[in-house]
Amino acid sequence: MKAFIFDLDGVIVDTAKYHYLAWKNLANELGFDFTEEQNEQLKGVSRVRSLEILLNIGKVELSEEKKEELLLEKNNEYLEYVNKMNTEEILPGIVELLDFLEYQKIQFALGSASKNAPLILKKVGLYHKFSAIVDGNDVSKAKPDPEVFLIAAKKLNTDPQDCIVIEDALAGIQAANIAGMTSVAIGDKKLLHEANYNLADTEELNIDFVKNLII
Numbered sequence: 522m523k524a525f526i527f528d529l530d531g532v533i534v535d536t537a538k539y540h541y542l543a544w545k546n547l548a549n550e551l552g553f554d555f556t557e558e559q560n561e562q563l564k565g566v567s568r569v570r571s572l573e574i575l576l577n578i579g580k581v582e583l584s585e586e587k588k589e590e591l592l593l594e595k596n597n598e599y600l601e602y603v604n605k606m607n608t609e610e611i612l613p614g615i616v617e618l619l620d621f622l623e624y625q626k627i628q629f630a631l632g633s634a635s636k637n638a639p640l641i642l643k644k645v646g647l648y649h650k651f652s653a654i655v656d657g658n659d660v661s662k663a664k665p666d667p668e669v670f671l672i673a674a675k676k677l678n679t680d681p682q683d684c685i686v687i688e689d690a691l692a693g694i695q696a697a698n699i700a701g702m703t704s705v706a707i708g709d710k711k712l713l714h715e716a717n718y719n720l721a722d723t724e725e726l727n728i729d730f731v732k733n734l735i736i
Contacts, residue, residue: 522627522628522679522683523627523679523683523684523685523734523735524627524628524629524630524674524677524679524683524684524685525622525627525628525629525630525684525685525686526629526630526631526632526670526673526674526677526684526685526686526687526697526702527629527630527631527632527686527687528565528631528632528633528686528687528688528689528690528693529631529633529635529638529641529642530564530565530633530635530689530690531564531612531689531690531707532612532615532687532688532689532707532723533611533612533615533631533642533645533647534606534610534611534612534641534645535610535612536602536603536606536610536641537560537564537689539599539602539603540560540563540571540599541557541560542598542602543595543596543598543599543602544560544563544571544575544595545560546598547575547591547594547595547598548575548578548579551576551579551581552579552581553578553579553580553581555575555578555579559578561712562574563575564689564690564691564692564693565634565664565688565689565690565691565692565696566634566663566664566690566692567634567657567663568592568595568596568634568636568657569592570663572588572591572595576588596637599637600637600640603637603640603641603644604644606641606644606645607644607645608645608646610644610645611645611647612722612723613722613723613724614723614724614726614727615723615726616647617727617728618726618727618728618731619647619650621728621731622731623650625735627735628652628653628677628679629650629651629652630651630652630653630654630655630673630674630676630677631651631653631654631655631656631673632655632669632670632672632673632686633655633656633657633669634656634657634660634663634664634669635656635657636656636657636658637656638654638656638657639654639656642654652676652677653673653676653677655669655670655672655673655676659672660672664690664692664693664695664696665691665692665693665695665696665699666696666699667696667697667699667700669696670684670686670696670697670700670702671700674700674702681700681701681702682701682702684700684702684703685702685703685705685734685735686700686702686703686704686705687705687707687726688704688705688706688707688713688716689706689707689708689713690713691712691713691715694706694713694715694716695715697716698715698716698717703717703718703734704716704717704718705717705718705719705720705726705734706719706720707720707721707722707723707726708721708722718734
């Protein structure tokens with residue numbers, strides 16, 4: 522039996538815009554700008570690594586103590602956005618897809634780098650649907666290391682080769698491929714060409730497409 526593992530940001534909900542706003546404000550505070558194009562480097566990456574990339578872009582060196590302070594500041598701002606989320610934040614077609622998988626008794630898990638994943642799922646009313654949730658609190662290695670997906674497969678009691686990963690970030694696609702899983706990319710095909718399947722958006726992640734994956 523196949524099983525699905527979903528990333529969160531850009532797949533279930535669009536929280537990437539909130540991450541971007543929080544990181545941009547932090548960059549401005551440090552004296553430099555941070556563009557949406559540069560933000561692509563942060564997709565699917567841990568919070569600590571994201572700060573390292575941001576500081577490298579701004580050519581800023583800080584003490585470990587200051588970095589911890591900024592990570593907390595960024596997360597607090599991000600959580601202000603998250604706490605205002607509701608079901609309207611769910612991306613098109615996702616509720617119908619999860620309902621279909623439930624009806625077919627096909628297990629699905631969340632595999633996200635976000636430590637706020639459980640909170641976000643609760644805010645949008647999807648927490649109860651997932652058979653397993655693996656987030657940033659459960660892993661020690663960030664994508665493209667496959668740890669998050671391998672833990673999810675273990676929780677689903679499913680062999681990695683029978684897992685289908687839905688991702689919107691290159692690091693996530695690479696992690697799925699390293700784990701020996703089928704990778705489905707949502708987003709720019711040029712950036713995510715390493716995926717087994719490429720879809721422009723979640724509306725293309727429809728029931729007909731999924732049926733072909735599980736046959």
